[in-house]
Amino acid sequence: MPNSERIFIKGNEAIARGAIAAGLKCYFGYPITPQNDIPEFMSAALPAIGGEFVQAESEVAASNMLIGAAATGTRCMTSSSSPGISLKQEAISYLAGSQLPAVVVNMTRGGPGLGDIGPSQGDYFQSVKGGGHGDYRMLVIAPSTCQEAYDTAIKAFDLAYKYRNPVMILGDAILGQMKEPVTTWTPDHIDDHNSDNWCLTGADGRDSHILRSLFLGEGELAAHNIMLEKKYKSMEAEIDQEMFECEDAELIVVAYGSIGRIVKSTIRNLRKKGYKVGLFRPITLYPFPSEAMKKLALAGKKFLTIEHNLGQMVEDVRLSIRTITDSDFFGFYPGNLPTPDDFEDPILKSMGGK
Numbered sequence: 001m002p003n004s005e006r007i008f009i010k011g012n013e014a015i016a017r018g019a020i021a022a023g024l025k026c027y028f029g030y031p032i033t034p035q036n037d038i039p040e041f042m043s044a045a046l047p048a049i050g051g052e053f054v055q056a057e058s059e060v061a062a063s064n065m066l067i068g069a070a071a072t073g074t075r076c077m078t079s080s081s082s083p084g085i086s087l088k089q090e091a092i093s094y095l096a097g098s099q100l101p102a103v104v105v106n107m108t109r110g111g112p113g114l115g116d117i118g119p120s121q122g123d124y125f126q127s128v129k130g131g132g133h134g135d136y137r138m139l140v141i142a143p144s145t146c147q148e149a150y151d152t153a154i155k156a157f158d159l160a161y162k163y164r165n166p167v168m169i170l171g172d173a174i175l176g177q178m179k180e181p182v183t184t185w186t187p188d189h190i191d192d193h194n195s196d197n198w199c200l201t202g203a204d205g206r207d208s209h210i211l212r213s214l215f216l217g218e219g220e221l222a223a224h225n226i227m228l229e230k231k232y233k234s235m236e237a238e239i240d241q242e243m244f245e246c247e248d249a250e251l252i253v254v255a256y257g258s259i260g261r262i263v264k265s266t267i268r269n270l271r272k273k274g275y276k277v278g279l280f281r282p283i284t285l286y287p288f289p290s291e292a293m294k295k296l297a298l299a300g301k302k303f304l305t306i307e308h309n310l311g312q313m314v315e316d317v318r319l320s321i322r323t324i325t326d327s328d329f330f331g332f333y334p335g336n337l338p339t340p341d342d343f344e345d346p347i348l349k350s351m352g353g354k
Helices: 011-021 037-048 059-071 082-098 124-130 146-163 173-177 220-238 257-272 290-298 313-321 340-351
Strands: 006-010 026-029 052-055 076-080 102-108 139-141 166-172 179-183 241-244 251-254 277-282 284-286 302-307 327-331
Touching: 006 011, 011 037, 011 102, 011 146, 011 166, 011 173, 011 179, 026 037, 026 059, 037 052, 059 076, 059 082, 059 102, 076 082, 082 102, 082 124, 082 166, 082 220, 102 146, 102 173, 124 166, 124 284, 124 313, 139 146, 146 166, 146 179, 146 220, 166 173, 166 257, 173 257, 241 257, 251 257, 251 313, 251 340, 257 277, 257 302, 257 340, 277 290, 290 302, 290 313, 302 313, 302 340, 313 327, 327 340
Parallel strands: 026 052, 026 076, 076 102, 102 166, 139 166, 251 277, 251 302, 302 327
Antiparallel strands: 006 179, 139 284, 241 277
């Protein structure tokens, strides 16, 4: 692929191309809608640059292959959609416990169960709170455009190596299937953050490297978890959010990913009608941008959280501002595709205008 070009592609392909630009060498996956464009693209593009594409026999197998590749310091990735990610959660917990860097893409679909293949944000809890066992955490990043999807894929690999931790890119069927112009780019330098100090590449001439998530000695696991907890706290340096028309807004609408983008259109329409409303779009869902939200609450703003589910992120919004105010909630039910008009009445109602 050229280093830079302007191309018209789906969000799924944008993530795949961004991952390859970030130095991806191994992809392991299993088909599930609506993310199949990613393995399809990888199956041709990775072998062409000397990488490896493996369609595993199951999601469980694909995620465990990720552990093996990550242990060698190889840049690796898997992708799936909601119920497939559920099956990968045990391996994600093992990656976190073993401090192994990898990128996991979740292009969510409606649930619970098999649900449907339409868009949903029903995986917020599964992604941000940790769907596997133990007290582990993942950095979770939620892009809202195809360009952001490309850029996020590159950033995700850098963060995975910086913190030796799995990083999740959380999207949905809207982001994965829509097409937009994307300007591709390749990092000038790929920083492996001294991976030679820990990865398993042979032991000639150096001390042994041990990667494990099993700690049986008295106090050993506690010490390991204390160290991991400090690492998760340090991830707060990566907190990112978009604030749109927030300065003079009386009501702040909190929404992420593709829904945040649709809400932004609603806010533009309402601004033209004279309503003082703004958007707060968390880009990192873990760590959550609580401090920035708290500052808005201290400035006297009202809050409305909009999600494409029955109410998940709203819990983190309320935790962020709980000592100052509360947040209203509007949930757009999975199984339907929202438009900007769908959010106008809930916003006006929260403003007291209806």
